[in-house]
Amino acid sequence: MGASSSTESNLMAGLQRNLSKIVVAPSFAASLFFVYGFILWTAWMAFSKSRMMPVYDWAGLRQYERLWQMERWHVAIENLLIFGGLFIVICLFLGCLLAVLLDQRIRAEGVLRTIFLYPMALSFIVTGTVWKWILNPGLGLEKMMHDLGWASFKFDWLVNSDFAIYTVVIAAVWQASGFVMAMFLAALRGVDQDIIRAAYMDGASLPRIYFGIIIPSIRPVFLSAIVVLAHLAVKSFDLVIALTGGGPGYSSDLPATFMYTMAFQRNQLGISAASAMMMLATVMAIIVPYLYSELRGGKKNG
Amino acid sequence: MKLSKSILAAGVGIAALASATLAHAQPTAEVLHWWTSGGEAKAVAALKKDFEEHGGKWEDSPVAGGAGDAAMTVLRSRVLSGDAPSAVQLKGPAIQEWAEQGALANLDDVAKKEDWDAVIPKRIQDIMKYDGDYVAVPVNIHRVNWIWSNPELLAKVGAKEGPKTWKEFNELAEKLKAAGITPLAHGGQPWQDATIFETVVLGMGGPEFYQKALVDLDEDALKSDTMKKVFDEMRTIRGYVDPDFPGRDWNLATAMVMNGKAAMQIMGDWAKGEFLAAGKVPGKDFLCSATPADNGNGFLFNTDSFAMFKVSGEDKIEGQKLLAELIMGKKFQKTFNLLKGSIPARTGVSLDDFDECAKKSAADMEADQKTGGFLPSMAHGMALPGHLSGAIVDVVTAHFNSDMSSDEAVNRLVEAVELAKD
Numbered sequence: 001m002g003a004s005s006s007t008e009s010n011l012m013a014g015l016q017r018n019l020s021k022i023v024v025a026p027s028f029a030a031s032l033f034f035v036y037g038f039i040l041w042t043a044w045m046a047f048s049k050s051r052m053m054p055v056y057d058w059a060g061l062r063q064y065e066r067l068w069q070m071e072r073w074h075v076a077i078e079n080l081l082i083f084g085g086l087f088i089v090i091c092l093f094l095g096c097l098l099a100v101l102l103d104q105r106i107r108a109e110g111v112l113r114t115i116f117l118y119p120m121a122l123s124f125i126v127t128g129t130v131w132k133w134i135l136n137p138g139l140g141l142e143k144m145m146h147d148l149g150w151a152s153f154k155f156d157w158l159v160n161s162d163f164a165i166y167t168v169v170i171a172a173v174w175q176a177s178g179f180v181m182a183m184f185l186a187a188l189r190g191v192d193q194d195i196i197r198a199a200y201m202d203g204a205s206l207p208r209i210y211f212g213i214i215i216p217s218i219r220p221v222f223l224s225a226i227v228v229l230a231h232l233a234v235k236s237f238d239l240v241i242a243l244t245g246g247g248p249g250y251s252s253d254l255p256a257t258f259m260y261t262m263a264f265q266r267n268q269l270g271i272s273a274a275s276a277m278m279m280l281a282t283v284m285a286i287i288v289p290y291l292y293s294e295l296r297g298g299k300k301n302g
Numbered sequence: 303m304k305l306s307k308s309i310l311a312a313g314v315g316i317a318a319l320a321s322a323t324l325a326h327a328q329p330t331a332e333v334l335h336w337w338t339s340g341g342e343a344k345a346v347a348a349l350k351k352d353f354e355e356h357g358g359k360w361e362d363s364p365v366a367g368g369a370g371d372a373a374m375t376v377l378r379s380r381v382l383s384g385d386a387p388s389a390v391q392l393k394g395p396a397i398q399e400w401a402e403q404g405a406l407a408n409l410d411d412v413a414k415k416e417d418w419d420a421v422i423p424k425r426i427q428d429i430m431k432y433d434g435d436y437v438a439v440p441v442n443i444h445r446v447n448w449i450w451s452n453p454e455l456l457a458k459v460g461a462k463e464g465p466k467t468w469k470e471f472n473e474l475a476e477k478l479k480a481a482g483i484t485p486l487a488h489g490g491q492p493w494q495d496a497t498i499f500e501t502v503v504l505g506m507g508g509p510e511f512y513q514k515a516l517v518d519l520d521e522d523a524l525k526s527d528t529m530k531k532v533f534d535e536m537r538t539i540r541g542y543v544d545p546d547f548p549g550r551d552w553n554l555a556t557a558m559v560m561n562g563k564a565a566m567q568i569m570g571d572w573a574k575g576e577f578l579a580a581g582k583v584p585g586k587d588f589l590c591s592a593t594p595a596d597n598g599n600g601f602l603f604n605t606d607s608f609a610m611f612k613v614s615g616e617d618k619i620e621g622q623k624l625l626a627e628l629i630m631g632k633k634f635q636k637t638f639n640l641l642k643g644s645i646p647a648r649t650g651v652s653l654d655d656f657d658e659c660a661k662k663s664a665a666d667m668e669a670d671q672k673t674g675g676f677l678p679s680m681a682h683g684m685a686l687p688g689h690l691s692g693a694i695v696d697v698v699t700a701h702f703n704s705d706m707s708s709d710e711a712v713n714r715l716v717e718a719v720e721l722a723k724d
Contacts, residue, residue, distance in 0.1 A: 051689065052378075052400075052403075053381075053403060066724070069721050070718075070721065071696070071700070071714065071718070072700075136546060138544075138545070139546070156545065158548070158549075159490070159545065159547070159548040161703045161704050162704075244548075245491065247491065247492070247549055247699075247703070248548040248549070248699075248703035249490075249492065249495075249699040249703035250492070250696060250700060251700075251703060251704070261692070264371045264374065264375060265692065266689045266692040267687065268689050
């Protein structure tokens, strides 16, 4: 009797000790399979001759070669650099600026903060559609200016194949900069007020305090913001589809829209998988150094 | 390849065991399609009604979205898991691609009984057959190379009908432009750019050149001087569209012609549906004419069809045969095409109830079949499999939307086709 109750309590204790692991196990297994399993599958497909249906005949690096010979892929990569670069830089700048301005203990801060943050609550499809109307020369801004009498006003980036990608930047910045602002605002509020007061005492000007003390002390937030924005940029798909449809021609194609076209419209599963692996590599190039520095930093602290 | 086939075979085997007990059941057909709106939805409902009146059980599987992309994704996963629908809306060389996978059923019994060889145009038969066996049935014939024009605007510059040659087209467009009228309503989407492109190839090069360049992908034709002239004409046409054209949907371009904002549109006869739905009368409120032909008349067709997938079980096989027979039947071909704006894909259907443009389409089709001008459309996936036509469309749309020279466009065209082939 005593022995059985002790094994029972042992079991219970073991269960309790491992409860968290047991609870997490299903989702761990699911993500192992659905995320990492499918990444491996995609990697494999990129080495195959797959066209309409997945096949597993080894093709070596042929799909990557074909990918890099395609003019359209070069346009997509170039666009990603333009879009990603401008999107991250402008969002950081605007987000930081708005946060600093809002940090001045102004009236109606709550209302303003909400207004700036709200675009993030919209789906990219909505943002894209609205900006498509605003930027369409015959419908939106340009027409409004003409109606108001400013006949020489011209803003046709949306329909100009050299500039269409910049309209994607405009819409994406509008959507995401409020979010970056919120991140910075939280960080600014976390800066030790005593240091700032001490700097005041020493007669430092306000800009000096910001550039010399506050902004350097919130450096980690910059890193987080860059990582969040960079992966938004690499995976952006719906915004382009709604705003420009990849056009005019394919001048505003991004890697994600390229991949969709190849997989679902052209029956080129192999090339599509190769482009997906290139996108993964791009994201890894950003995330891995970040994770590395984070994890190492964590050890130091712990 | 091998793996997918064995999965397929295993799936079919299991399904066969499961349904072996259900002999002499009601004929059943599951139909996968993306005709979910407007006249198309009505047309499918007509088929469903017909099928049920003949004692069949119809299982509807509509997959909306992405002009069929979503449906194709569903189809791929269904076939991979060995559970293919009976009939799938498929067209052009995609039928051959699925047949190569061994996924399509043989319809020769029905074809022989109904004598399809005698009633379906030869070029369309070729698309519906794999290795000489029928695997799909056509439902309609759309003509792609039409010019829809607004007679009132044409009258302003003294024209009574659509231009007959590309030279005439350019002269007419210049006159319209001088009169302050947008000559051409166009939507800047790659498939629409390609639609204009293929009509120019047909018109300037003639049917034989079209066949060589856009069906056989003959390299000499692709880099010929004629092709350069075609790109020159595309550049000229670029000057005849309004500045806001990029991204515009085709039906909005049609509305521009309807509302007198532009004089002409080059588009297939699904555009006619827009005019008719707005209560416009052909010949009076709008005109239909074939696109200019400098080198012999031509007819670019775009045919929708249902491919029949291998299914097992008496009920499903019977259902499939019944469905195929009904689709090719005169009754369905008439109802469907009246609703869709196209013409029947078989002979022997009375055209009395059809409008003037449809009658012209049917007459031209008959004439052009004799001269070899009855050709599959490249822009609408009838002539080439997706990866090849996609490569061509990329070059066409990049040229149309930039200041690329015709020489460069031709070089890129040859390169892109070469790359997509291997």
